[in-house]
Amino acid sequence: xxxxxNQPLKSFRxxxxxxxxxxxxxxxxxxxxxxxxxxxxxxxxxCLSDLNLDQVIDSVIEGRDDDNLKPYxxxxxxxxxxxxxxxxxxxxxxxxxxxxHVHSFVEEMRQIRACRAKSEKLYxxxxxxxxxxxxxxxxxxAITELCRALMRSDLSSRGFRGLCGYxxxxxxxxxxxxxxxxxRKLKSDLKATTYSLSINGRRITVSGYNSEPDYGADVLRTxxxxxxxxxxxxxxxxxxxxxxxxxxxxxxxRVAQLFPETFSSLEEYSGRHKDYLDSVIVTFDREVQFYxxxxxxxxxxxxxxxxxCYPLVSDRSKAVYGSEVFDLAxxxxxxxxxxxxxxxxxxxxxxxRIFVVSGPNQGGKTTFARxxxxxxxLASIGCTVPGTAAHLFLFDRLFTHFxxxxxxxxxxxxxxxxxxxxxxxxxxATPDSILIMNESFLSTTLKDALFLSTEMMRKIxxxxxxxxxxxxxxxxxxxxxxxxxxxxxxxxxxxxxxxFKVVRRPADGLAYAAAIADTxxxxxxxxxxxxxxxxxxxxxx
Numbered sequence: 426x427x428x429x430x431n432q433p434l435k436s437f438r439x440x441x442x443x444x445x446x447x448x449x450x451x452x453x454x455x456x457x458x459x460x461x462x463x464x465x466x467x468x469x470x471x472c473l474s475d476l477n478l479d480q481v482i483d484s485v486i487e488g489r490d491d492d493n494l495k496p497y498x499x500x501x502x503x504x505x506x507x508x509x510x511x512x513x514x515x516x517x518x519x520x521x522x523x524x525x526h527v528h529s530f531v532e533e534m535r536q537i538r539a540c541r542a543k544s545e546k547l548y549x550x551x552x553x554x555x556x557x558x559x560x561x562x563x564x565x566x567a568i569t570e571l572c573r574a575l576m577r578s579d580l581s582s583r584g585f586r587g588l589c590g591y592x593x594x595x596x597x598x599x600x601x602x603x604x605x606x607x608x609r610k611l612k613s614d615l616k617a618t619t620y621s622l623s624i625n626g627r628r629i630t631v632s633g634y635n636s637e638p639d640y641g642a643d644v645l646r647t648x649x650x651x652x653x654x655x656x657x658x659x660x661x662x663x664x665x666x667x668x669x670x671x672x673x674x675x676x677x678x679r680v681a682q683l684f685p686e687t688f689s690s691l692e693e694y695s696g697r698h699k700d701y702l703d704s705v706i707v708t709f710d711r712e713v714q715f716y717x718x719x720x721x722x723x724x725x726x727x728x729x730x731x732x733x734c735y736p737l738v739s740d741r742s743k744a745v746y747g748s749e750v751f752d753l754a755x756x757x758x759x760x761x762x763x764x765x766x767x768x769x770x771x772x773x774x775x776x777x778r779i780f781v782v783s784g785p786n787q788g789g790k791t792t793f794a795r796x797x798x799x800x801x802x803l804a805s806i807g808c809t810v811p812g813t814a815a816h817l818f819l820f821d822r823l824f825t826h827f828x829x830x831x832x833x834x835x836x837x838x839x840x841x842x843x844x845x846x847x848x849x850x851x852x853x854a855t856p857d858s859i860l861i862m863n864e865s866f867l868s869t870t871l872k873d874a875l876f877l878s879t880e881m882m883r884k885i886x887x888x889x890x891x892x893x894x895x896x897x898x899x900x901x902x903x904x905x906x907x908x909x910x911x912x913x914x915x916x917x918x919x920x921x922x923x924x925f926k927v928v929r930r931p932a933d934g935l936a937y938a939a940a941i942a943d944t945x946x947x948x949x950x951x952x953x954x955x956x957x958x959x960x961x962x963x964x965x966x
Contacts, residue, residue, distance in 0.1 A: 448594055450587030451705060453514050454497060454712040454807075456507045467499040475825035475861070476798045477754035484757060485722040489714060491538070497715045501805035505819055508738050511716075511807025513582030516735070518716050523585075526574035527713055533567040534710040543667055549674045551681065551688070554695045558611060561701055565605045568706065572596050588709060595703060604701055611694055614687045620680050629672070631679035719808050726753075726811070729760055731768075736804050736815035740857070743818055743891055746772040750812035752796040753803075767925040768812070769793055777909050779885060780893045781902045783932045784913030789925035790895045791863050793911065797893050798823060798861040818891055821857040824850045826865055840869050844877075851884055860885065860892040875900060882908075899932040 452459060473479045486494045502508050518524050537560050544556040575589040595601055619634040669677070681688040723733050732749060749768040756766045767789065771780065780797070782790045800810045804817045826846060843866060854860065865881070866874040875898055885892050886905050894901065902910040910932045916922035 448587065448590040450591040451708070452712060453584035453588060453709055454511065454715060456504075456510050460500070464496045464500065465493070467496045469495075469499050470501075470823070472798065472802065472823045472825040472861070473499075475827040475863075476795050476802065477752070478799060478802060480754045481722075481757070481799075485718050489718055491535075492711055492714050494711075494715055494718060497712070498806060501802065501820075501823070502807060503819075503821075505738050505740050508804065508807050508819065510583060512735050512809075514584040515716055515720070515807070515809065517578075517580055517582045517585050518720060520578065523574065523578045523580075524717070524720070526571060526578075528717060530567050530571045531710060531714060531717065533563055534707075537563055537567075547668055549669050549677075551674070551677050551691075552669050554691050555615075557695050557699075558608065558615075558691065561604065561698060562608050562612060564701065565601075565608055568592065568601070569596060569605075591705060595706070604698060607694055607698070611687075611690055614690065618680065618684050618687060620683060622676070629676065631676055631683070633683055723809065725760065726756060729766070731756060731766060731811065732813045733809040734812055734814055736800070736810050736812075736817045738804050738817050738819050740819040742816075743778060743889075744772075744774045744816065745818055745891065746770075746774075746814075746816050747797070747800055747810075747812050748814040750796050750800055750810070750815065752792045753799055753811050754795070755792055756811070769796065769927050771797065771911070771927075772929070773891070773909060776907055778889060778891050778907040779882070779905075779909065780911050781908050781932070782893065782895045782911045782913070782927060783897065783899055783902070784927070785915060785923065788913030788915065788923045789927055790913045792925065793913070793927040794861050794863055794893045794895050798825060798859070801859055818857075818859065820859045820891075821855055822853065822859075824854060824858060824860045825863075826850060826860070827863040828865075828867060840866070847881060851881070854888060854890060856889045858888075858890050860890060862892065862894045862896075864895050864897065874898065879904065902932050 482498045540560045544553050547553045572592040580586045621634050623630040751768045803810045866877050913927045914924045
C-alpha cells in the first residue's frame with residue numbers, strides 16, 4: 426500500500442494495531458486487489474504530454490507536493506467496477522458538510538506531519554517528547570471527530586462506508602482507547618505541574634510552587650492604565666526559534682527532578698507509542714486528497730459555467746459519445762483571459778470506430794483530438810470529465826502520435842523517426858486500445874503521406890480500434906464504413922474566421938479555399954474581370 430512520501434509505511438504499524446480483526450477496508454482509491462508493485466516508481470504515460478494532461482495534473486496538485494499525488498494520476502484503472510468505485514466516493518464528497526469534515530481531518534494530519542518533521546530536528550529530548558504528546562493528541566482528536574462525522578453522514582459509496590466501518594472498529598479497539606487514555610492523563614498531569622522560579626542576577630532557582638504571589642498579574646494591572654487610549658504600536662516581531670535554549674532546557678531538567686513520576690511517564694509514553702499511526706488511516710489521508718484536489722481544481726471551471734459529468738464507462742461497447750466537451754488544458758488558459766471556451770459533441774455508433782478530422786488550419790482540429798483523449802484518460806482514473814454527458818470506452822492503453830520537433834541529437838530523419846514510433850504503437854496496440862493521431866507524415870510528399878496514412882488506417886481498421894486522426898488527406902474518410910468525417914468549421918459570412926466548432930459532416934476542404942477566394946475576389950472570374958477593367962483604363966499589369 427502507498428504511504429506518505431516522507432514517511433515509510435512500515436513506521437506506521439504500531440504494536441496496538443488490531444487490523445487483523447478489523448473490517449477488510451484498505452483503500453478509498455483502489456478495489457482489491459491493490460497494485461502489487463511500488464506505485465511510487467510510476468512514471469507519466471507517454472500520452473500525457475501530447476494531450477496536455479501533464480499541465481492539467483501539475484495544476485491539480487499545485488500546493489500538495491508533500492503528498493506526492495502524481496502517481497495516482499499515472500495509473501489508469503483496468504475494470505469498470507474500479508472506475509465506478511471512485512465515482513461513488515466523488516459523489517459522496519459532493520456533500521459540502523462531509524467534504525469539510527474530510528478537509529479538516531486532512532489539515533490536522535498535515536499538521537501532525539509538519540510537527541513530526543520539526544520535532545525530529547529538536548536538540549533537547551524533553552522538548553521532543555512534549556511535541557510528540559501534542560502530535561498524538563491531535564491524531565486522536567482527528568480520528569474521533571472524523572469517525573463521528575462519517576457515522577452522521579448519509580454515505581453511499583463503498584469506499585466511505587468501508588472507511589466508516591473501519592474507523593468505528595478502530596476507535597473502539599483497546600489499542601486506541603489506551604492511547605487516548607494515556608494521552609489525556611499525561612497532558613492533565615503536565616498541566617497540573619506548577620513550579621516557581623527565583624531569579625537573582627545570573628542565578629535561577631527552581632522550586633515547587635507554594636502559593637507564592639503571582640507578580641505577573643500585578644505587573645499587568647500596573648500597566649493596564651497605559652492601554653486605555655489608542656497609541657502607536659511600537660512592537661515588532663522577534664524570531665522565535667522552535668528549539669529551546671540551554672537556559673530553558675536546564676530549567677526543564679530541574680522541573681523534571683521535582684516531578685520525576687510525571688516526566689518518567691512522558692519518556693515511557695514516547696517509547697511505547699512511537700508507532701501509533703495506523704497504516705490504513707495514513708493511506709486514507711493521502712488517497713482522499715486525490716479527490717479533494719480534483720474537486721478543488723474543477724470548481725474554477727464550474728464557476729464559469731462549464732460542465733463536468735460522470736461518464737458511463739464500458740469495457741465492451743465501443744459506441745462512445747460526448748456532449749459539450751472541451752479541452753481542459755486550453756480552457757485553463759482561456760478562463761483567466763475571460764475568453765470563450767468552445768465546446769463540441771461527438772458520437773461513434775454501430776460499427777463506427779474512427780474519427781477523421783479535417784478542415785482549415787488553426788480551426789480546432791487538434792483541440793478536438795486532445796479533448797477526446799483527455800476524456801477517456803480522465804475517465805480511466807476515475808475523474809469526472811469535461812462535458813454535460815459522455816459514454817466512454819475503458820481502454821487497455823491509450824496511444825498518441827503527434828508531430829515531434831526534430832532534434833539534433835536524433836540521428837534519424839524526421840520521417841524515419843515517425844515511422845519507428847508508428848511501428849512501436851501498432852506493435853503493442855490491441856482492439857481495446859485507443860489511438861490519437863495528429864497530422865502524421867507531414868514531413869513527406871503528398872503521395873507518400875497518402876500511401877503511409879492509408880496503410881496505417883488499414884491496420885487500425887483491421888484491429889477494430891477506436892481512433893482519432895487529424896489529417897489534411899480527405900481521401901482517408903472514405904476508406905471504410907468504420908470511419909466518420911468530422912470537419913472544423915468557419916464563419917459562414919467570413920470564411921477567414923474560425924468558429925473552432927468541429928461537426929460531423931463530409932470533408933470538403935476545397936470549399937474553404939473557394940469561399941476564401943471569393944471573399945477576397947481571387948476567383949478566376951474576379952481576377953479576369955479586374956484585368957479586363959484595367960486594360961480598358963489603360964493600366965498595364
